[in-house]
Amino acid sequence: MTTLVYTVTETLRYRGKVGQWAWVLHRVAGLGTLLFLVLHVIDTSWAAFYPELYAQAIREYQSPLFTIGEFALVGCVVYHAFNGLRIAVLDYKPAWWAYQARAMLYVVIGTVAVLIPTYALMLRHVVNFYREDRDIAGLDEIAGTMSEFALGFVVIIAVALVLSGLYGLVTRGDRGVRLPGRLEASLWGFMRLSGVLILPLVFGHLAMMHVIQGVFDITGDGIGVIGTPHVNETGTAVEFVGRRWDYLVAGVAIWRVYDGFLLALALVHGFNGLRYVVNDYAARPLVNRALNWAILFGMVALIVLGAAALLAGVDETAYEIATDITFGH
Numbered sequence: 001m002t003t004l005v006y007t008v009t010e011t012l013r014y015r016g017k018v019g020q021w022a023w024v025l026h027r028v029a030g031l032g033t034l035l036f037l038v039l040h041v042i043d044t045s046w047a048a049f050y051p052e053l054y055a056q057a058i059r060e061y062q063s064p065l066f067t068i069g070e071f072a073l074v075g076c077v078v079y080h081a082f083n084g085l086r087i088a089v090l091d092y093k094p095a096w097w098a099y100q101a102r103a104m105l106y107v108v109i110g111t112v113a114v115l116i117p118t119y120a121l122m123l124r125h126v127v128n129f130y131r132e133d134r135d136i137a138g139l140d141e142i143a144g145t146m147s148e149f150a151l152g153f154v155v156i157i158a159v160a161l162v163l164s165g166l167y168g169l170v171t172r173g174d175r176g177v178r179l180p181g182r183l184e185a186s187l188w189g190f191m192r193l194s195g196v197l198i199l200p201l202v203f204g205h206l207a208m209m210h211v212i213q214g215v216f217d218i219t220g221d222g223i224g225v226i227g228t229p230h231v232n233e234t235g236t237a238v239e240f241v242g243r244r245w246d247y248l249v250a251g252v253a254i255w256r257v258y259d260g261f262l263l264a265l266a267l268v269h270g271f272n273g274l275r276y277v278v279n280d281y282a283a284r285p286l287v288n289r290a291l292n293w294a295i296l297f298g299m300v301a302l303i304v305l306g307a308a309a310l311l312a313g314v315d316e317t318a319y320e321i322a323t324d325i326t327f328g329h
C-alpha cells in the first residue's frame, strides 16, 4: 500500500515528460480493459448457461452509465493497442530508439484518427436508441449486479490471503512469488507477440459490436446478425450470440474459433500484465503470494468458463426464455 501511494505521488511529481505519461496511461488503459473483460467473459457465458441473466446483463449495458463506460473502453483499447505496438516494435529495433518522440507522436495521431470516426459512428447508434421511448435499467439495478461482482472479487482475494498466511506458517517461507528467469523471459516475449495478435482480433470485434452494429442492435428484432446471413427474429441478445456461434463456414463455426483465440490471448496477456502491476506494488510476501495466486486462479477459471460457453453454445429454447425476460411476455 505504501509503495502504491509512493508511486502515485512520485508519478505526479516526477518530470519524465511524455514517456512517463504514456506509461501511466498504458497501465491504466490495460487494467481498465481487463476489468471489463473479466465481467464480459462471465456474462457472455450466461448466454449459454443462464439466458435470463444474459438478457438482464445486456439490458444494463444499454444504460447511460454503461454507454459512458463503453466510450471509455473503446478509448482505452485503441490507445493501449497503438502504444503497445510502439513498445513491441521499439523493443525489437533498438536502432530506432532515437525516434522515440516521433513514435509517440504516431501513437497519438493513430489513436485520435481512429477514435474520431469511431466515436461519431457510435454516437449515431446511441442517439437512435435513446430517441425511442425505452425501458432503461436504473442505477439501483446496475449497483445491485456490480456489488455482486465486487463481493466475488473480495471473497477470492480474502481466501487467497488466508491460504497465503497458512502457507507462510507451514513453510516458514518469507518470499513472494518469483517465476524462473526463463519463464519470465518467455512471458515478456508473449506480451509482445500476443499484443500484436490481439490487435486485429479486438479491433474486428469492436468494429462489429460498436461501429457496424452497436451494443443496441444486439437486441433489435428483424435486424441482421453481424457476420452471419441470419436475422435476429426474437430480437434478444441471446439469439444474437446463438446465431453467431452456430454460423458455419465450410463446416467451421468461425465466430466460436475467433472468440476462442480472443479469449485465450486477451486473458493470458491481461492477467500477466496485472501480475506485473501487482509485483511492482505488493512487496510484502504474504500479500504478494495471495495476489499472484488470485491472478492465476482468475485467469484459469475465466478461460475454462469462456471455453465451456463456446463449446456448449446457445440452445434455441433459450431464445424463448430470453424473449420473456426482454419483452415481459
Ligand code: HEM
Pocket: 033, 037, 040, 041, 044, 045, 070, 073, 077, 202, 205, 206, 209, 215, 218, 240, 241, 244, 245, 255, 259, 260, 262, 263, 264, 266, 305, 306, 307, 309, 310
Ligand atoms: C462493450 C463492448 C463489447 C461488446 C458489446 C461485446 C459483445 C460481445 C458479444 C455479443 C459476444 C458474444 C459472442 C459473439 O457474438 O461473438 C462477445 C464475446 C466475447 N468478447 Fe466481446 N464485446 C465487447 C468488447 C470486448 C472487448 C474489449 C474484448 C477483449 C478485450 C472482448 C472479448 C470477447 C471475448 C473473449 C468473447 C468470447 C467470450 C466467451 O468465450 O464466452 N469483447 N462480445
Ligand code: HEM
Pocket: 023, 026, 027, 029, 030, 031, 033, 034, 037, 077, 080, 081, 082, 083, 084, 085, 087, 088, 188, 191, 192, 194, 195, 196, 198, 199, 202, 266, 267, 269, 270, 271, 272, 273, 274, 276, 277
Ligand atoms: C490490442 C492489442 C494490444 C497490444 C498491442 C498490447 C501490448 C502490450 C504491451 C507491449 C505491453 C507491455 C508488456 C511489458 O511491459 O512487458 C502490455 C501490457 C499490458 N497489457 Fe496489453 N496489449 C494489447 C491488448 C491488451 C488487452 C485486450 C488487455 C486487457 C485484457 C491488455 C492489458 C494489459 C495490461 C494490464 C498490461 C500491463 C501494463 C503495465 O505493466 O504497465 N492489453 N500490452
